[in-house]
Amino acid sequence: MIRYEEAKDLQRILFCLIERLGLNHIDKDRIKVIRSYNARTRAYARIYSLPSAVRYALGLKPIYVIEVITEKYSMLDEEERIKVLLHELLHIPPSFSGGLRPHGKYVNEKIVNSLYRKAELHLCIESNE
Secondary structure (H helix, E strand, C coil): CCCCEEEEEHHHHHHHHHHHCCCCCCCHHHEEEEEEEEECCCEEEEEEECCHHHHHHHHHCCCEEEEEEECCCCCCCCHHHHHHHHHHHEEEEEEECCCCCCCCCCHHHHHHHHHHHHHHHHHHHHHHH
């Protein structure tokens, strides 16, 4: 059975990434990070958004949830953990519309590695300790 919990430590790291990269289009009040346990997936993390029809019916603005798969994510070193979170952030379009960017032109390993080196994102881990 899958279990979820808030990941406030990862939320702080995510906010640091958003600030260091100047991702001003991301509303930090509408993005959450959770940990899952016992999820059956090959992924290290996943990002979700509520479908437009559901948001409309509930009167909600766009919201994003990043799920970190604990069993997989915890096996990574610090650099790879940051890169996983960065990868998930890249799925959020500049419009912050509730949609998700697919893998390809804007979400790929080359971009993740480039941003990681450029912004010294390892400092987000160190400032969270």
